[in-house]
Amino acid sequence: MTAIPKKTAIPKKAREHFRLNAVSRKTEAAFHLVLGIFALACIIPFVFVIIISFSSEDSIRRIGYSFMPQAWSLAAYEQVFRLGDALWRSYFNSFFITVVGTVISVVMCILYAYPLYRKDYKFRGFFSFLSFFTMIFGGGLIPTYIVCKDLLGMSNNYYALIVPMLVSPFYIIIMRTFFQTTVPFDLIEAATIDGSGEYTTLVRVVLPIMKPGIATVALLTALGYWNEWFLCLLYVTDRKLYPLQYLLMEMQRNAEFLARNSSMIGASGADAIRTLPSQTMRMAVVVFIVLPIACAYPFFQRYVVEGLTIGSVKG
């Protein structure tokens, strides 16, 4: 038998050489640990929600929420599907609001941010200030409510769920910064010299370079719309318009309200509690809410990472 040749060890110096551009091993380990814990902290609650949604109601009654329920059950999902129309309509509403809201919002954001980036625009300062001002000073909840509902007629319609969130000064600033860092002004001059008009320049020259920036803002806006329930609480009472988030929110609020006031409402409150969605069902609805947006994430992610690294000086 021949002796197995020893693996030739890479000299220590050479190993160091590979790591010239990296942080030290200790720092890296610490980073990994911190980020790992952070990632777990993000994922575990959701895993927990999924487990609860599959636990049997009886098990929860006996031992409370647990990673290891005494018995599994699909009852919660059966209940959710029994919601029927209410569920699918809410699903549609959520999608509709998110898609329409995101498209309009991103278009408005681009159209606002682009002139702010153009150094040759005369009222740049004024419009920058106009958007920035609303970031710091808001009208407060009640005046906003009165203006939206009484003056602009946003009640019980899709407007109310889309319009109040259309323009975000924060995203405008992000977008403008993207323009500044990715689109050299020379490019626009070159396009102008080649005979391109303003709109052609924006659509055919500038926007294609801006894809990562647009994707980032679009993702953030879409997330905002998807998770929104407060607008619905304020302006919508028609249950046909409820987005999924609010459907869940309402289940939760109903349960809490009845628990708080049970002695006031008396026996008819007890009946109401009996017909309330079970705890596992509420968790199943959470799963329904998270799934679509979680599925959309990977598609955006590439651009978001690009968007974060683009424009900076690369080593």
Added chain:
Amino acid sequence: MKKMLALLLAAMMLLAVVPVFAEGPVEITMLLEGNNVTDDAAVLEKLNAYLAEKIGVTLKPTWGTWGNFDQLALDYVNSSRNEYDILFTCSWTSNEYAKYAKKDAYVRLDDPEDNLLEKYGADLTATLPELLFEGAKTEGIDGEKGIYAVPGFKDFATMNTWDVNVTLLEKYGYTLEDVKNAGFYGWGDIFKTVKEGEEKDGEVFYPFVFEGAVVERFVTGTPIVTGDSNSLLSYYMNTEDVSTPGAYGNVFFNKYATPEFEKFVKQMREYYLAGYIDPAIAIGETATDTWRNAQNTARYLISSEVSLYGYEYTTSEARGIQVAYLMTTDAPYIDNTSVQGAMMAISSKSEHPEEAMKFLNLLNTDPYVMTLLNYGVEGIHYTLNDAGEVEFIPEARATYSPWTNGVGNVTILPPQKGQGADFQQRFAEFYAGSKKLPIYGFTFDSKPVEIEIAAVVNVKEAYALSLCTGAVDPETALPELLAKLEAAGMQKIVDEANAQLKTFLGE
């Protein structure tokens, strides 16, 4: 630029104030509480045809739910626009009846200048018991007492009861009489037998399941003092005859400083240590769920319930056992809290208060309107069986189930399946036998001692539930609580309440 903006804004405001001229029936808008309604088209079609012909109005309801009503009502009260002509209100929602009547949010219905009740509510005043209107009297912005909402004719008297699982009780050879005779302080033996018997198969069983926040009132015989929403005050009833003052007379006490309270918490501690009480009941977040779950799955022996007439049938059916309710007082007692439990007010911003009153009058006296609004359309939402009882069609009922008590006069509704044709007469007769508390009509105005209450509530919240469920040792916790309450200014609250009561009783 600025001019343009100003012009734009001005144009928008103009658009908003241009009145819409409506021909034909007046539309009445209404905000209700506690509903589960997604499809009201069929109901409104029939209802509005009827209403338009009868009193020249149509109805546009907003079906508030338990979860969103408080927000809707507050938004409305804060907003300047007239959105609802009629609003649900009561002593426990955010648009609290007494408080907002005083803020001029509602139209005074018996205003001597323009008495809507007299003009358009004659049937109403004839149908509803006088005492309901008496209990609905509250102070307006001018400090005068008046009626600011139509009270709901429902289970208007409070019935504090022990909910007994008779099926389980009889399994161990006890009778309802045994439970009654032993009383709260003597249930130890029964609990012991049943617990030991039920735990033979190794599963934990808690015989005593209750609502920790209110059970003290059942044992010591103290009603909710209207206006004392944080349970700080005790008024001792005469549980043998609730219409006469109790042993202490008409006086309020610091709820936690009486010998009765001490005796009660010591007994609870004993039951708790013996393992008769589920520890989950002592934790605020899980208390209600635990209590209701145990009831609904029939895993309890004795529980607490603020009940109503004929409720045994409903719960026995739903839980698959025989349920009995033992009243803790000699008769249901009438206090402001129960009378003001569900009311309909006309908004002071309403442009059609007269039509609104006409509608409320009809809603509370016309069985057709009330049934349609509550149970839906016959043939679509329910069918009538041979006994004249309502049998719901589950699919349709799932899209249309308003909260009956929150709508109006429940005594003009047809009976539901199993209640018997004469249910409503029996219901009305039963509540006709209820008694008024000696302090009926008194509402504690907490405004003068607001600061003390804020401080006291924080202290109380930390102790009350765990003391009342026996989860902490009263030997150490009770003196601690009393000392802290004293330091937070409890005495001032009690003195203020007693002074107000004296003025009320005219002493």
